Amino acid sequence: MDVQNLIDGENVPATCGRSFDKLRPTDGGLLCRVSRSGADEADAAVAAARSAQAGWAARTPVERGELVREIALSLQARRKEAAEIVADETGKSMELALGETDAAVEMGFFVAGEGRRLYGRTTTSAMPNRTVLATRRPVGVAALIVSFNTPLPNYAWKAFPAVLCGNAAVLKPSEYTPASAAFFGRLANEVLPPGVLNLVHGLGAETGPPLVDSPYVDLVSFTGSAATGRWIQERAGQRLAKVCLELGGKNALVVCDDADLDRAVESSLASAFSNAGQRCAAASRLIAFDSVYEEFRDRLLEGARSYETGPVISEESLERILAALGDARVLTGGERLDRPGWWLAATVVEDVPADAELSCTELFGPVTILYRARDLDEAIAVVNDSPYGLTSAIHTASLHRAMRFADAVQAGVVVVNGGTHGSEPHMGFGGVKQSGTGWREAGVEALDVYTDWKYVNLIADPART
Ligand code: NAD
Numbered sequence: 001m002d003v004q005n006l007i008d009g010e011n012v013p014a015t016c017g018r019s020f021d022k023l024r025p026t027d028g029g030l031l032c033r034v035s036r037s038g039a040d041e042a043d044a045a046v047a048a049a050r051s052a053q054a055g056w057a058a059r060t061p062v063e064r065g066e067l068v069r070e071i072a073l074s075l076q077a078r079r080k081e082a083a084e085i086v087a088d089e090t091g092k093s094m095e096l097a098l099g100e101t102d103a104a105v106e107m108g109f110f111v112a113g114e115g116r117r118l119y120g121r122t123t124t125s126a127m128p129n130r131t132v133l134a135t136r137r138p139v140g141v142a143a144l145i146v147s148f149n150t151p152l153p154n155y156a157w158k159a160f161p162a163v164l165c166g167n168a169a170v171l172k173p174s175e176y177t178p179a180s181a182a183f184f185g186r187l188a189n190e191v192l193p194p195g196v197l198n199l200v201h202g203l204g205a206e207t208g209p210p211l212v213d214s215p216y217v218d219l220v221s222f223t224g225s226a227a228t229g230r231w232i233q234e235r236a237g238q239r240l241a242k243v244c245l246e247l248g249g250k251n252a253l254v255v256c257d258d259a260d261l262d263r264a265v266e267s268s269l270a271s272a273f274s275n276a277g278q279r280c281a282a283a284s285r286l287i288a289f290d291s292v293y294e295e296f297r298d299r300l301l302e303g304a305r306s307y308e309t310g311p312v313i314s315e316e317s318l319e320r321i322l323a324a325l326g327d328a329r330v331l332t333g334g335e336r337l338d339r340p341g342w343w344l345a346a347t348v349v350e351d352v353p354a355d356a357e358l359s360c361t362e363l364f365g366p367v368t369i370l371y372r373a374r375d376l377d378e379a380i381a382v383v384n385d386s387p388y389g390l391t392s393a394i395h396t397a398s399l400h401r402a403m404r405f406a407d408a409v410q411a412g413v414v415v416v417n418g419g420t421h422g423s424e425p426h427m428g429f430g431g432v433k434q435s436g437t438g439w440r441e442a443g444v445e446a447l448d449v450y451t452d453w454k455y456v457n458l459i460a461d462p463a464r465t
């Protein structure tokens with residue numbers, strides 16, 4: 001199978017027929033050949049978006065919302081097919097892939113409803129007879145650059161609000177998930193006018209920069225690693241483009257001495273290891289109070305030893321994770337499984353200093369580190385001793401502890417007595433510190449990314465009535 005770009009409503013290969021191989025994580029076999037795009041293809045996609053944007057923005061938000069709903073309905077009708085593609089290209093289970101497909105559909109429904117709201121504001125004025133309307137306007141052309149980990153929700157979180165708000169877009173999916181992106185593009189293309197949503201495939205360092213640098217791209221909305229995000233911010237900053245960055249995490253889950261340990265273990269296992277730990281919201285740090293540390297650790301290890309993680313996305317990813325573990329004290333896992341593909345068993349590590357590189361680096365794999373804390377103060381200090389601040393969780397029976405934690409922790413999301421992941425379409429999501437640059441995606445908060453505010457001043461003259 002060949003995966004091509006989608007530009008101005010047409011499937012087109014990369015110029016000169018350049019392509020790269022996409023391999024299956026479960027066994028390393030060839031899944032498909034993918035157009036390897038560079039500046040020519042990126043420029044063509046941006047030009048298509050540019051010429052489609054004004055006509056698209058002229059339609060009412062209600063109509064745009066109806067078309068977003070149509071795409072979501074079509075994805076819902078083909079959820080099994082979509083999930084099979086995702087499972088195949090990422091190596092995750094059908095159960096996870098189906099759940100993600102449904103999450104992308106729900107995002108479509110949520111965003112579609114905004115077509116009937118897209119509320120602005122009116123405000124009072126110090127001047128008599130002046131009314132001010134704050135209205136949302138499209139930004140223009142948006143480059144949507146996303147990660148591989150939950151591909152369909154990643155496209156849905158950006159493409160749906162982008163087009164609902166009247167932007168035209170160029171989606172640059174991860175080179176590790178071209179097939180799901182092509183499927184999503186196909187469904188969108190059956191509904192949207194040509195050029196409103198374009199798709200360019202390619203390697204990050206070749207396809208991304210021309211999009212980031214294009215003077216015709218008004219907004220770069222990026223989900224991925226802090227390293228790439230930093231580069232994008234610097235580059236797009238040169239031309240003062242609007243940039244939204246949703247980046248990584250080194251998320252912590254705290255287990256207090258009054259926690260329900262069964263629940264804490266269950267939440268920790270799912271947060272650390274589901275999707276092979278390839279979640280921005282994964283719990284890669286587990287902090288247990290001294291008095292329950294051993295019991296929590298033993299139960300966690302028992303669960304980890306039988307946890308089916310699934311493979312990580314690539315050989316490079318697996319090698320990077322194993323290298324990062326170095327000579328850390330591994331309690332379980334830590335080794336490549338003896339089978340084709342990129343499998344790493346659920347891995348638990350302890351005795352890592354809080355300031356060690358392993359404690360501060362996001363591995364994006366099925367690895368979690370155990371820490372001890374004397375009390376809540378020390379636990380909060382460990383949670384906050386991180387360059388990241390995306391999600392966090394605490395397990396406690398005490399409302400007072402939960403509220404103190406929620407207040408003091410440096411994170412964009414706090415969960416009490418649950419996992420570190422599990423966002424929903426109507427909930428704003430994003431982090432502080434190096435987890436992002438202050439934007440929130442999903443929820444109505446996403447509208448702030450994909451619109452600019454315009455203030456319309458109406459000055460009436462009562463003498464002329
Ligand atoms: P990555 O940064 O390697 O790649 C992300 C995207 O950027 C890909 O499409 C890639 O091709 C592209 N890219 C790479 N180099 C580029 C460049 N120079 N210019 C433009 N684009 C470029 O990240 P990844 O490995 O795909 O994803 C994992 C990261 O994503 C983790 O850090 C994870 O925490 C983060 N993530 C964050 C969220 C969130 O909402 N905060 C959600 C999912 C994933």
